[in-house]
Amino acid sequence: MTRTGAEESAENQSVNVSSSNGNGRKQDGEVGQRAERESAPAIPVLSDKVVNVASVPQRSPLRYPGGKTWLVPEIRKFLKRLDHRPEVFVEPFAGGGIASLTAVMDDYVDRAVLCEKDPYVSNLWRCMLDDAEELARRVECFAATPENVRAVIADAEVSDMDAAFRTLLWNRISRGGIMAKGASIMKQGENGRGISSRWYADTLAARIRTIGSYAARLDFFEGDGMSLIELCKDRHSAAFFIDPPYTAAGKRAGKRLYTYNEIDHEALFERMSNVQGVFMMTYDETPDVIEMARRRGLHLAKVPMKSTHHAIMYELLITSHELTP
Numbered sequence: 001m002t003r004t005g006a007e008e009s010a011e012n013q014s015v016n017v018s019s020s021n022g023n024g025r026k027q028d029g030e031v032g033q034r035a036e037r038e039s040a041p042a043i044p045v046l047s048d049k050v051v052n053v054a055s056v057p058q059r060s061p062l063r064y065p066g067g068k069t070w071l072v073p074e075i076r077k078f079l080k081r082l083d084h085r086p087e088v089f090v091e092p093f094a095g096g097g098i099a100s101l102t103a104v105m106d107d108y109v110d111r112a113v114l115c116e117k118d119p120y121v122s123n124l125w126r127c128m129l130d131d132a133e134e135l136a137r138r139v140e141c142f143a144a145t146p147e148n149v150r151a152v153i154a155d156a157e158v159s160d161m162d163a164a165f166r167t168l169l170w171n172r173i174s175r176g177g178i179m180a181k182g183a184s185i186m187k188q189g190e191n192g193r194g195i196s197s198r199w200y201a202d203t204l205a206a207r208i209r210t211i212g213s214y215a216a217r218l219d220f221f222e223g224d225g226m227s228l229i230e231l232c233k234d235r236h237s238a239a240f241f242i243d244p245p246y247t248a249a250g251k252r253a254g255k256r257l258y259t260y261n262e263i264d265h266e267a268l269f270e271r272m273s274n275v276q277g278v279f280m281m282t283y284d285e286t287p288d289v290i291e292m293a294r295r296r297g298l299h300l301a302k303v304p305m306k307s308t309h310h311a312i313m314y315e316l317l318i319t320s321h322e323l324t325p
Ligand SMILES: C[S@@+](CC[C@H](N)C(=O)[O-])C[C@H]1O[C@@H](n2cnc3c(N)ncnc32)[C@H](O)[C@@H]1O
Pocket: 064, 065, 066, 067, 068, 069, 092, 093, 094, 095, 096, 097, 098, 099, 115, 116, 117, 118, 121, 223, 224, 225, 226, 243, 244, 245, 246, 258, 259, 260, 261, 262, 263
């Protein structure tokens, strides 16, 4: 079953809201660094238009804070323009996994490997891939009344499938899709429609079943994405998509959005600059990120996105090779 226009616009709005949550700008005031930046080449802007998210298929059942559905057109372009078909797509910081789902479902790769550190999100991925039908049926059978929601959230988890359902429910109805400690459940929802504005049972069940039908091509690991990069670093024919939680340079948004948010970004950049395959990393546009990339001779580009308040902001893409508009 396809979604209504209202569902699309509600979810798309959440994508923009979530993305902008992690994107506050911070200026650093050091004169020397500023002078260096001013003499540095401008970062090319890949598009003058913000992606219309309604035109992008929403394939993940998760409403992920900092989710990259809006970046799908650039991910597709990145994969389409490669001079070879990658053997494997590697997504070490999976979250809602939209990049891997796109790479496999649009058939740019035969196989994707996803990794996630959060045990609840990981359990959900495992259950979706192991028994999508069971999870989809639970979604369809659930009457999303406030009482039932409270009961599921309060219930002690008894099985992995129960926990997976609970994670999905919590993700859909929490403010901004945030599942980290301290996140609250939304009360009014879109247009005062409450929980039902985020719990589209048929749509979610369909997404879960579709993911299940691709299970043979999606490998999921719970653990540290840095280890997955290390494991795949010598694969010439791997394509990496790197979307880490960003908490560098005093930016704390990532702390609020994700339970697991501590990444050694220097180490990540170092590791990526040594992989044999191609890659796309996505970050907030901040001086320290630009500096980490430039120091290693990596390629930079920017793409526009819309904030909650419809302001145009830019996301930084750091890649193994030059991207063109
Ligand atoms: C920015 S989000 C990814 C969003 C994803 N690209 C999407 O579109 O849904 C970063 C994710 O990395 C996870 N994470 C944090 N530290 C990690 C680590 N060391 N290894 C693997 N995953 C980690 C977080 O739990 C979070 O789900």
